[in-house]
Amino acid sequence: MSNFREIRACIAYAYGNRFINEQEFVLLYDAYKSTNPDFPYWNYERFDLDEKTNDECKAEFRFDRKDIYKLAEQLQLPDEITTYNGLVVASVPALCMYLKRFAYPCRYGDLVCHFARPVPELSIITNHMMDLIYGRWHHLLTRYNHDLLSPPKLLQYANVIQQAGAALDNCWGFVDGTVRPVCRPNENQRVIYNGHKRVHSIKFQAVALPNGLVGNLFGPIEGRRHDSFMLAASGFLQDLQRFSNCPVTGRPLCVYGDPAYPIRAHLQRPYKGAVLTPAQQDFNTSMSTVRSSVEWIFGDIVNYFKFLDFKKNLKIGLSAVGKMYVTCALMQNARSILYGSVTSEYFGLDPPSLEEYFI
Numbered sequence: 138m139s140n141f142r143e144i145r146a147c148i149a150y151a152y153g154n155r156f157i158n159e160q161e162f163v164l165l166y167d168a169y170k171s172t173n174p175d176f177p178y179w180n181y182e183r184f185d186l187d188e189k190t191n192d193e194c195k196a197e198f199r200f201d202r203k204d205i206y207k208l209a210e211q212l213q214l215p216d217e218i219t220t221y222n223g224l225v226v227a228s229v230p231a232l233c234m235y236l237k238r239f240a241y242p243c244r245y246g247d248l249v250c251h252f253a254r255p256v257p258e259l260s261i262i263t264n265h266m267m268d269l270i271y272g273r274w275h276h277l278l279t280r281y282n283h284d285l286l287s288p289p290k291l292l293q294y295a296n297v298i299q300q301a302g303a304a305l306d307n308c309w310g311f312v313d314g315t316v317r318p319v320c321r322p323n324e325n326q327r328v329i330y331n332g333h334k335r336v337h338s339i340k341f342q343a344v345a346l347p348n349g350l351v352g353n354l355f356g357p358i359e360g361r362r363h364d365s366f367m368l369a370a371s372g373f374l375q376d377l378q379r380f381s382n383c384p385v386t387g388r389p390l391c392v393y394g395d396p397a398y399p400i401r402a403h404l405q406r407p408y409k410g411a412v413l414t415p416a417q418q419d420f421n422t423s424m425s426t427v428r429s430s431v432e433w434i435f436g437d438i439v440n441y442f443k444f445l446d447f448k449k450n451l452k453i454g455l456s457a458v459g460k461m462y463v464t465c466a467l468m469q470n471a472r473s474i475l476y477g478s479v480t481s482e483y484f485g486l487d488p489p490s491l492e493e494y495f496i
Contacts, residue, residue, distance in 0.1 A: 141171040174256075176246055181253040184230050197251075198236040199441050199468070204475050205232065211471075211495045212270060220265045224258060234259060235266040239465055242447035267457070270464045274495065278354040278466060281376040284496060285352055285489070288384040295390060297347050297484045304423040305393065305405060309381075310352055311345045311431040312373070312394045312404070314364040317357075318448040319458055329453065331360035336448075339459060342367040343466075344392060345431035348488040349478030350470045351438075357459035364397040368404075377403035393424055430480045437478060438462075438469045470494065 145166055152162040186194070186202060194202045206229065214228035234252055237243070238259075245256045245263075252259060277285075294309035318336045322329065331338045338360030344353040355371035368374060381390045381403050389402040398406050407424060408417040439446045442465040451458045473481065474488045481488060488494070 141169050142175065144169045174246060176249040176256065178249045178253050178255050181250050184233065184252045186229055186233060197240060198233055199240050199472060200236065200475070205229065205236075207491065208232070208471055211491045213273065213495075214269070218262075218265065218269070220261050222261065224261060226262050231262050231266045234263050235270070236468070238263045239442045239444040239461065239468075241443045242450065243444070264457075267460060267464050270467065271460050274467055275463055277470075277494070278351060278463060281373075281380060282352060283380070285346070285350070285494070286380065288380070288382065288390070291381060291390045292383065294347050294486070297486045298427055301347075301427050301484050302423050303393075303427045304420045305391070307383075307388060307390050308393045308405065308424075309390050310347070310392045311428045312342065312368075312392045312398070313345070313431045313435075314340055314342050314367055314397075315435050316340055316360060317445065317451075317458075317462060319360075319451040319453055320449055322453050324454075327361070329360040334360075336360070339453070339462075340367060341462060342371055342373070343431070343435065344373070345434045345480065347430065347480065347484035348486045349434065349473040349481035350488050350494075351434060351466050354463060354466055357462065364395070365399065368398060374401060374404060393428055395428075427484075430483060433479050433483075434469075437473070438466055441469055441472060 148157075148162060148165045148169065151157050152159070157165070186205060189197075189202055191201045194200060194205060198205060200208060209229050209232050212232075214232065216228060217225055218228050218231050219225050230252065234248065237248060237251065238245075245259045248259050249256065254262075276282075291309040295307050298308055299306045316331055316334050316336070316338045317340070318334075318338045319329065321337045326337060329337050329339060331340070339357035340360055340362060341354055341356030342364070343351050343355075346352045353373060355367060355373065358367060358370065377392070381392075382388065383390060391403045391405050393405050396406050396409050398404055400406055407421040413421070444450065445462055445465055450456070451461075470488075471491060471494075472478075474491055474494060477487075
């Protein structure tokens, strides 16, 4: 498909060869003028990852150079990717475009000099890569992951959490909701307005594991919803009742949440009330200390993929904001596997390998 620059070149050629008169030339040339800036992408060299140093790759893409190749292989990306409009691009440069876009708030025009492609192509490739990653791997987060959350592994998680000072000996993870601010929409503003944070937002429910990974992620839902509503809508409690039990004794293995959640056999929360006994206070203190890991994981996602924290570019109805967060959470899980995390160091538990995770 021809772009505006090629069409205008053809119009100039037709005028130069007297196929059209001056009036027709002015009308046609003005009609095919792009409203977007015309960046001279043809003046730049094509992207070559091998020319980048490890420090450049870590700063621009959040992964070392060799790990980008490894990540592309584990994501099972084809050698060449074909977008909906027939645009063909190699998988590694396409993955780098995606990582560069979300590593830090930037415009597509800022990527032209890096990848020597026009803005429309950069947009199409980046969104296609996001759709590809989400379509193939979202189940690792959005559904109950039986490999990562198998009963033997849940027992292992519970043991390291107890060794870190938790009062519960059967708690294997921490559940919490996160509010992600977005640009104020033109319509249905009240639907996504979060009165507690006083911001227009979408919300996610995440389960943090002691190995530094997000074990389960539900969302997005409207920012006005309560955490208890997310819990009911996600069906996660029903999954816990079915799959989160000790394989030897049948004892329920639980996750721990904040006071907004109800108390169930598979879901515990702090003691509430103005007057607590010393034992209850000690319980709350010990669990609060280890529960802070869920906030570390939320922070890592937006710290390493800062585009998610730039709400002016997160426009509901124009961009797949929820899909952005899910795929970036997957990429952060990959980072935690490759380079470790504060959470895994705190609990002394290493995450699985990339080969074991992306299956």
